[in-house]
Amino acid sequence: MYRAVAWKALRDGVPLDSPRELGTLAESARIDLVSSDGKLRVILDGQDITDLIRSPAVSSAASVVAAVPSVRHPMVAEQRRAGAKGAVVMEGRDIGSVVFPHAHLKIYLDASPEVRAARRQSEHTEKGEILEFEQVLAEVIERDRRDKAREMSPLVRAADAVLVDNTAMDGEETARVIVLLANEKARVATA
Numbered sequence: 148m149y150r151a152v153a154w155k156a157l158r159d160g161v162p163l164d165s166p167r168e169l170g171t172l173a174e175s176a177r178i179d180l181v182s183s184d185g186k187l188r189v190i191l192d193g194q195d196i197t198d199l200i201r202s203p204a205v206s207s208a209a210s211v212v213a214a215v216p217s218v219r220h221p222m223v224a225e226q227r228r229a230g231a232k233g234a235v236v237m238e239g240r241d242i243g244s245v246v247f248p249h250a251h252l253k254i255y256l257d258a259s260p261e262v263r264a265a266r267r268q269s270e271h272t273e274k275g276e277i278l279e280f281e282q283v284l285a286e287v288i289e290r291d292r293r294d295k296a297r298e299m300s301p302l303v304r305a306a307d308a309v310l311v312d313n314t315a316m317d318g319e320e321t322a323r324v325i326v327l328l329a330n331e332k333a334r335v336a337t338a
Contacts, residue, residue: 148178148180148189148226149212149213149218149222150189150201150205151176151189151191152169152172152173152178152218154196154199154200154208156169156172156208156212163208166217167217169215169218170215170218171217172218173212173217173222174221176191176192177192178191198274203271203278203283206267206286206290207289213297213300214293214297214298214299223246223300226246227246230246240294241302241303243255244303244305244308248305252328252329253305253309254308254309254325255305255308255309255310257311258314260284260287260288260291263287264280264283264286264287265280311324311325311328
């Protein structure tokens with residue numbers, strides 16, 4: 148959702164240092180998350196922007212707009228609305244600590260900055276975008292720094308979140324661990 152707001156701000160020329168304008172933009176944005184062909188699609192104001200929000204510029208801008216309270220308030224409200232019926236899986240840098248502090252299962256998924264940078268670089272390469280590893284690594288480290296230092300909803304591990312370090316795991320292994328944790332949590336809850 149923050150990537151969608153960032154993309155819209157960049158597209159519309161809204162200054163990233165203008166909380167008032169960013170807040171207005173966030174309030175007016177209609178963001179829908181739609182499952183299609185087994186993939187989650189991000190629809191902004193009726194336009195599918197799923198692929199457009201994965202650029203380095205949007206990644207950087209998303210971290211900037213996510214620190215703006217006038218953007219965070221409507222986004223958190225929207226996330227809570229989306230999860231109000233329960234039985235939902237959400238990811239984000241403050242989902243377990245701020246958006247859903249009482250979630251039944253919280254997972255703090257982490258990996259080394261180098262591995263996350265390599266994964267991000269691979270995503271870009273698959274799309275035909277060639278980025279230098281050092282550039283991607285610097286962006287990952289800077290985003291972490293910004294998100295941990297922001298005043299509102301900083302990136303922190305919730306006290307009751309299970310740490311899953313997937314530095315040495317691929318996506319399938321990571322998914323298996325998460326499913327095991329969810330099944331164990333459900334088993335304990337029904338016991």
